[in-house]
Amino acid sequence: MxxxxxxxxxxxxxxxxxxxxxxxxxxxxxxxxxxxxxxxxxxxxxxRPRPGPLRRWRVLVRLILRVGRDVLWSAAQVAAGVWRAKAHPPRGAFVVVPLELRDVHALAALTMITAVVPGTVWAELAPDRSALLIHVFDLDDEAAFIQHYKADYERPLKEIFE
Missing domain, CATH: 1.10.12 (Lyase 2-enoyl-coa Hydratase; Chain  A, domain 2)
Structure with missing residues (x-):
């Protein structure tokens, strides 16, 4: 079969x-x-790539819930940013996020997470996979964004896949 x-x-x-x-x-x-x-x-x-190892199912469930929360929150923020764009234009910026992930499955999952969260666009991955370039729709604090991205997305993916 x-x-x-x-x-x-x-x-x-x-x-x-x-x-x-x-x-x-x-x-x-x-x-x-x-x-x-x-x-x-x-x-x-x-x-088709061979399936990746999923090591921590609880972490995966928490990551899915966190991404769902961030999708809703970011959608509201982007909508508000578009609504007030004439009075207060969004401060779009490219951010370089240093990466510790090396597993191809984890990087693919990180790509999908970045693509699905409104206001973020995956722009480029360094050839050695050490850094990621992301465009952010409205950026207040680059260091806070990098810390949030690494803590909420990269660290759980590292636990799940590596």
């Missing part, structure tokens, strides 16, 4: 996505969707 469907959840998602995009549940569309759901994971299997 694993040989035919190396990623059953991905196959199920592809089939569901196919049927939603075509907006048809005809036999032909279902067969096409099933063929895409079976063939695409087989073709892409060599490109």
């Amino acid at each position: 694993k040989r035919l469907l190396p990623s059953p959840w991905l196959s199920l998602g592809l089939l569901g996505g196919w049927l939603l995009l075509t907006r048809s549940f005809s036999l032909g569309q279902v067969l096409l969707g099933v063929s895409v759901a079976v063939v695409m994971p087989l073709l892409m299997a060599p490109l």
